Amino acid sequence: MISADTNLFIYAIDDRAPDKCRVAADVLEELQRRSDIIVGLQVVGEFQNALRRRLRAPPWVAYQAARNLLMRFPSFSYDETAVDAALGEAIVGRLSYWDALLLAAADAAGVKVMISEDMADGLEFGGLRVINPFGPEGPSERVREVLDIAP
Numbered sequence: 001m002i003s004a005d006t007n008l009f010i011y012a013i014d015d016r017a018p019d020k021c022r023v024a025a026d027v028l029e030e031l032q033r034r035s036d037i038i039v040g041l042q043v044v045g046e047f048q049n050a051l052r053r054r055l056r057a058p059p060w061v062a063y064q065a066a067r068n069l070l071m072r073f074p075s076f077s078y079d080e081t082a083v084d085a086a087l088g089e090a091i092v093g094r095l096s097y098w099d100a101l102l103l104a105a106a107d108a109a110g111v112k113v114m115i116s117e118d119m120a121d122g123l124e125f126g127g128l129r130v131i132n133p134f135g136p137e138g139p140s141e142r143v144r145e146v147l148d149i150a151p
Contacts (some may be wrong), residue, residue: 002146003076003106004028005116006046008133009069014055020117020134027133029117030147032072037107039073040102076109078102095119103128113146142150 004027011017011024031037048066051057057065073099078086082104089100099119106114107126114130121132121142139149 001038001109001111001115002031002034002115003038003040003109003111004031004043005102005114006043006050007117008115009043009047010050010054011117011127013065019138023134023139025145026149027139027147031115034147037073038106038111039069039075040105041070041075041077042098042102042105043054044070046098076105076111078105079108082108095125100125103130112136115143115146 005031008027009023011020012028013021015021044066047069051062051065051138052059078101082101085104086095086097086101088102089095090097094100095103097108103114103125107128111128114125115126115133116130117132117134119130121140123130123132131146132140133143134140135143139147143149
């Protein structure tokens, strides 16, 4: 199973960073062709929040975009065990609480790869690995490898 962090969905529609926008759109296009993608409900909420706050989208636009994301992919959520793991990660400073919560919930859902710019590339958390989708000249080597994207 593969999942993606909020930043990938935001970059795919945020043309203020054209190189990242193009890479994120390409990665999402590839993800939509797969049957093993799953998205955290936390990501859906963060996505609508980022649309409203960072991109200044009207509330109805943010709502519809988040709803579309929710309907497009299967989803997973967190539970008490994930919250406990996130609190533990936050206290030692390895990850922010919210990043740790997403990873703990994803790991419990069987995710093996989390695509994210916000966390350390190659970070291992439980049974999953974080990969940064952005390379110096397009998609990173790791994301091309995982998604079988030609260079």
